[in-house]
Amino acid sequence: MLNKERIRNFCIIAHIDHGKSTLADRLLEKTGTLTKREMEEQILDSMELERERGITIKSQAARMVYKAKDGHEYTLNLIDTPGHVDFNYEVSRSLAACEGAVLVVDASQGIQAQTLANTYLAVENDLEIVPVLNKIDLPSAEPERIIHEIEDVIGIEAAEAPQISAKTGLNIEDVLEAVVEKVPAPSGDENKPLKALIFDSSYDTYKGVVSYVRVMDGTVKKGTKIRFMASDKVYDVVEVGVFSPGYRAMPELSAGEVGYICASVKNVADAHVGDTITEANNPCDESLPGYRPAVPMVFSGIYPVDGAKYEELKEALLKLQLNDAALQFEAETSLALGFGFRCGFLGLLHMEIMQERIEREFNIDIITTAPSVVYKIEKTNGDKFELTNPTNMPDPSEIKRMEEPVVKASIITPSDFVGSIMELCQEKRGVFIDMQYIEQTRVVINYEIPLNEIVYDFFDNLKSRTKGYASFDYELKGYEDTALVKLDILLNKEKVDAFSMIVPESKAYARGKAMAEKLKEIIPRHQFEIPIQATIGAKVIARTTVKALRKDVLAKCYGGDISRKKKLLEKQKKGKKKMRQMGSVEVPQEAFMAVLKIDEK
Ligand SMILES: Nc1nc2c(ncn2[C@@H]2O[C@H](COP(=O)(O)OP(=O)(O)OP(=O)(O)O)[C@@H](O)[C@H]2O)c(=O)[nH]1
Numbered sequence: 247m248l249n250k251e252r253i254r255n256f257c258i259i260a261h262i263d264h265g266k267s268t269l270a271d272r273l274l275e276k277t278g279t280l281t282k283r284e285m286e287e288q289i290l291d292s293m294e295l296e297r298e299r300g301i302t303i304k305s306q307a308a309r310m311v312y313k314a315k316d317g318h319e320y321t322l323n324l325i326d327t328p329g330h331v332d333f334n335y336e337v338s339r340s341l342a343a344c345e346g347a348v349l350v351v352d353a354s355q356g357i358q359a360q361t362l363a364n365t366y367l368a369v370e371n372d373l374e375i376v377p378v379l380n381k382i383d384l385p386s387a388e389p390e391r392i393i394h395e396i397e398d399v400i401g402i403e404a405a406e407a408p409q410i411s412a413k414t415g416l417n418i419e420d421v422l423e424a425v426v427e428k429v430p431a432p433s434g435d436e437n438k439p440l441k442a443l444i445f446d447s448s449y450d451t452y453k454g455v456v457s458y459v460r461v462m463d464g465t466v467k468k469g470t471k472i473r474f475m476a477s478d479k480v481y482d483v484v485e486v487g488v489f490s491p492g493y494r495a496m497p498e499l500s501a502g503e504v505g506y507i508c509a510s511v512k513n514v515a516d517a518h519v520g521d522t523i524t525e526a527n528n529p530c531d532e533s534l535p536g537y538r539p540a541v542p543m544v545f546s547g548i549y550p551v552d553g554a555k556y557e558e559l560k561e562a563l564l565k566l567q568l569n570d571a572a573l574q575f576e577a578e579t580s581l582a583l584g585f586g587f588r589c590g591f592l593g594l595l596h597m598e599i600m601q602e603r604i605e606r607e608f609n610i611d612i613i614t615t616a617p618s619v620v621y622k623i624e625k626t627n628g629d630k631f632e633l634t635n636p637t638n639m640p641d642p643s644e645i646k647r648m649e650e651p652v653v654k655a656s657i658i659t660p661s662d663f664v665g666s667i668m669e670l671c672q673e674k675r676g677v678f679i680d681m682q683y684i685e686q687t688r689v690v691i692n693y694e695i696p697l698n699e700i701v702y703d704f705f706d707n708l709k710s711r712t713k714g715y716a717s718f719d720y721e722l723k724g725y726e727d728t729a730l731v732k733l734d735i736l737l738n739k740e741k742v743d744a745f746s747m748i749v750p751e752s753k754a755y756a757r758g759k760a761m762a763e764k765l766k767e768i769i770p771r772h773q774f775e776i777p778i779q780a781t782i783g784a785k786v787i788a789r790t791t792v793k794a795l796r797k798d799v800l801a802k803c804y805g806g807d808i809s810r811k812k813k814l815l816e817k818q819k820k821g822k823k824k825m826r827q828m829g830s831v832e833v834p835q836e837a838f839m840a841v842l843k844i845d846e847k
Contacts, residue, residue: 248321248500248502248503250431250432250433250434250501250502251431252318252319252320252321252431253320253321253322253323253431253432253502253503254320254321254322254323254345254346254425254426254429254431255323255325255343255344255345255346255429255432255460255502255504256322256323256324256325256344256345256346256347256348256376256425256429257324257325257326257327257340257341257343257344257346257347257348258270258324258326258327258347258348258350259327259337259341259347259348259349259350259361259364259365259367259368260349260350260351260352260360260361260364260380261351261352261355261357261358261359261360261361261364261717262358262360263352264350264351264352264355264358264361264380264381265350265352265380265381265412265413266326266350267326268380268412268413269348269350269378269380269410269412269418269421270308270324270326271412272412272415272418273310273322273324273418273421273422274308274310274324274491275415276415276418276419276422277310277311277312277322277422278311279308279309279310279311279490279491280491307323307324307325307326307446307458307489307491307504308323308324308326308489308490308491309321309322309323309324309488309489309490309491309504309505310322310323310324312422312426314422314423314426315423316426320426322422322425322426323344323489323503323504325340325343325344325445325504326340327340327341327364328340333592333596334363334367334721335519335520335538335540335592336445336446336519337364337367338367338370338371338536339443339444339445339446339519339520339536340445340446341367341368341371341373342371342443342445342460342534342536343443343445343459343460343504344371344373344429344460345373345374345429345430345431345432346373346374346375346376346425346428346429346430347364347365347368347373347374347375347376348376348378348421348424348425349361349364349365349368349375349376349377349378349396349400350378350380350412351377351378351379351380351392351396352380352381353379353380353381353382353384353387353388353389353392353409354381354384354386354387354388356388356391356392356395356685356688357392357395357396357399357400357658357684358658358717359656359657359658359690359717359718359719360717360719362399362400362656362658362690362719363656363719363721365400374428374429374430375400375402376407376421376424376425376428376429377396377400377402377404377407378407378408378410378421378424379392379393379404379407379408379409379410380410380411380412381411381412381413382409382410382411382416383411383413383414383416389409391685392404393405393407394685395684395685398684398685399684407424408420408421408424431502432501432502432503433502434461434462434463434501434502435463435464435501436463436464436465436500436501437464438463438464438501438530439463439464439524439525439528439529439530440461440463440464440465440466440470440472440523440524440525440528440530441461441462441463441464441522441523441524441530441533441534442459442460442461442462442464442466442499442507442522442523442524443459443460443462443520443522443523443534444457444458444459444474444517444518444519444520444521444522444523445458445459445460445519445520446458446519447514447517447518447519447569447571448569449514449568449569450493450508453484453485453493453508454508454509454510454511454512455508455509455511455512455513455514455516455517455568456493456506456507456508457506457507457508457509457511457517457523458489458504458505458506459499459504459505459506459507459523460503460504461499461500461501461502461503461504461505462501462534463501463530464500464501464524464525464530465498465499465500465501466483466486466498466499466500466507466523466525467483467486467497467498467499468483468484468485468486468497469482469483470482470483470525471483471525471526471527472507472509472523472524472525472526473523473524473525473526473529474516474517474518474521474522474523475521475522475523475524475529475533476518476520476521476522476533476537476539477515477516477517477518477521479511479516480526481509481510481511482509482510483507483508483509484508484509484510485507485508486498486499486505486506486507486508487499487505487506488503488504488505488506489504489505489506493506507523513568514567514568514569514570514571515571518537518539518540518571519540519571520536520537520538521533521537522534522537540571540572540592541592542572542574542590542591542592542620543591543592543593543619543620543651543697543722544590544591544592544593544594544596544597544617544618544619544697544701545588545589545590545591545617545618545619545620545634545635546588546589546591546597546614546615546616546617546618547578547580547583547586547587547588547589547614547615547635547744548563548575548586548587548589548601548604548612548613548614548615549580549583549584549585549586549587549612549613549614549615549744550586550610550611550612550613551611551612551613551826551835552611553584553585555610555611556584556585556586558608558610559586559587559604559608559610559612560577560587561608562604562607562608562610563575563587563589563604565608566600566603566604570600572591572592572596573589573590573591573596573600574589574590575587575588575589575590576588578635580615580637580743580744581741581742581743582742582743582744582745582826582828583613583615583743583744583826586613588634588635590634591617594617594700594701594705597614597617601614611835613744613826613835613838614838615744615745615838616745616747616838617701618634618635618636618698618701618747618748619650619651619697619698619701620632620633620634620651621633621648621649621650621651621730621748622648622649622650622725623639623640623645623647623648623649624645624646624647624648625640625644625645625646626643626644626645626646627644633748636732636746636747636748637743637746639732639746639748641783642731642783647727648727648728648729648730649725649726649727649728650696650697650698650725650726650728650730651696651697651698651722651724651725652694652695652696652697652722652723652724652725652726653694653695653696653697653700653720653721653722653723654679654692654693654694654720654721654722654723655671655676655692655693655694655695655700655718655719655720656690656691656692656693656718656719656720657671657690657691657692657693657708657716657717657718658684658688658689658690658691658716658717658718659688659689659691659712659715659716659717660687660688660712660715660716661683661686661687661688661689662687663711663712663715663716664681664689664691666711666712667691667708667711667712667716668691670704670707670708670711671691671693671695674695674696674699674700674702674704675695675696675699675750676693676694676695676699677693677694677695678691678692678693679692679693679694680692694723695720696726696728696750697722698730698748698750700720705718728750729750729751729752730748730749730750730751731748731749731750731751731754731782731783732746732747732748732749732782733746733747733748733749733754733757733758733761733780733781733782734746734780734781734782735761735762735765735778735779735780735781736777736778736779736780736781737765737769737776737777737778737828737829737831737833738776738777738829738830738831739777739779740828740829741781742828742833744838745761745765745837745838754782754787755787755788757780758780758781758782758787758788759780759787759788761780761788762778762779762780762788762789762790763790765778765790765837766778766790766791766792768833768834768836768837769792769831769832769833769834769837770792770832770834771792771793771794771795772792772794772795772830772831772832773794773795774794774830775791775792775793775794776791776792776831777789777790777791778790778791778792
């Protein structure tokens with residue numbers, strides 16, 4: 247059994263792009279856990295999509311051995327945390343598995359929205375915070391200024407903070423020393439009944455569900471009969487081990503240690519992140535606090551472009567779900583799009599990632615409908631339900647009350663952009679809460695904004711208005727009363743259900759008009775005229791028309807050039823594949839998402 251005094255469990259928290267993954271790599275390299283060659287692929291960011299987007303999606307863990315300057319050997323467990331607000335719950339569970347957090351701040355950029363959000367989460371979990379200034383190799387780095395910023399805004403001592411370059415490897419050892427010195431050793435009692443926190447899980451073809459755990463009390467080994475306390479399922483442990491960083495089997499894991507447990511669990515839903523594992527025959531008194539099931543916040547329809555791929559799409563979703571208990575889906579049919587699935591996601595990024603994975607990893611072309619949040623509706627007959635699909639919106643006369651989710655948004659920005667940001671938030675039905683200066687030229691602005699508006703192009707808008715300088719973070723505040731209506735689109739007099747969306751009454755006209763204009767641009771001319779109408783109930787609120795056109799692509803190729811002719815036909819065929827037949831009208835696939843990017847003014 248390891249000497250608990252020589253264990254340090256920590257995570258790295260940072261704003262996106264401040265260098266968390268690069269630092270993690272350097273730590274693994276410095277401690278000889280991985281060689282430079284193995285490092286070539288960023289191990290902790292292993293998913294292809296993660297690498298491309300340069301963000302951490304799934305958290306992982308690694309165990310390192312470090313000989314400190316005090317002459318002792320320490321076991322350092324690094325738990326990587328996802329770097330995006332969609333995964334805040336997963337972040338909070340990863341933090342709950344640690345005693346300390348290395349807070350990486352880009353010395354050229356300073357504190358950003360997610361620096362604060364993650365720091366608050368770490369403080370809530372009673373973690374010791376170890377500040378580190380990264381990217382000091384950059385000419386624009388201003389370590390002195392950032393030290394003051396950290397001290398003023400976060401209120402922790404930062405003068406001694408390691409000043410490093412994760413990129414060049416400068417002063418990495420200082421980080422390891424700071425972890426050893428500052429992060430407390432884990433407490434916990436191996437003689438008490440088993441109590442282990444699941445902070446992540448993954449699905450392995452051979453091992454089944456692998457639960458990533460932090461053992462709080464007790465010991466677990468092969469053969470232990472364990473109970474997952476939230477799902478109340480009992481299993482026999484088949485293997486326990488540590489992350490080195492691949493799976494390495496060990497005889498046992500005991501209080502204070504971080505590792506994995508395999509118990510032939512077939513379904514990730516039985517081993518939820520945040521659940522407590524205990525011994526079935528000798529259970530602990532109570533489960534660890536903070537567990538909650540993953541609640542999807544954003545829903546969208548996913549349909550195969552080729553209807554024959556429905557079963558394949560279902561298989562793909564089932565496979566993705568094995569690794570991701572937060573992904574929900576159920577079959578749905580759309581008059582316009584045929585058979586598909588209504589899918590629930592933690593947020594927009596989660597949604598985009600899943601959509602991309604379906605297309606890339608499973609090679610299925612899909613059409614996705616505009617995302618919708620979850621509304622709570624009370625009908626005049628007393629029925630209450632949650633609306634996740636705009637098509638199911640009852641007639642306005644049947645609605646007594648309607649509530650929508652509202653988030654607390656905090657935006658950090660150079661003060662020059664304050665006016666423009668407030669204008670944006672106001673347009674998005676935001677309610678101003680407060681504004682604080684973090685230094686002379688930068689402010690934090692807090693607003694409450696309906697999630698429906700965030701889903702609707704908020705982030706891109708914020709970025710373009712602030713030239714990318716503002717950072718943004720949000721958390722769910724709760725539900726509030728609201729007045730919303732369903733906006734429908736009719737193509738050639740036929741309603742296309744996949745275009746229906748719920749919009750604030752006050753914005754319905756502007757949005758209807760903008761959508762009709764946008765679709766006019768996107769829908770190609772046909773042999774006949776296509777009226778596009780936006781309606782609320784029976785009322786037409788906007789109308790445009792796609793003019794008729796007789797289009798013969800070959801007419802352009804003045805006779806002879808056969809290869810050019812072929813190419814054109816090929817191109818046309820390809821274009822066709824991405825079209826969707828709506829009654830008599832062909833609609834390009836992109837139309838279903840493009841309606842999100844419209845300008846209302
Ligand atoms: N110049 C310089 N660039 C760095 C340094 N550390 C990281 N970078 C670069 O900054 C970018 C972001 O680094 P990442 O490590 O991927 O950032 P991250 O914080 O892990 O991002 P998420 O995983 O999305 O949270 C990459 O292009 C790195 O090469 C550094 O010390 N100096």
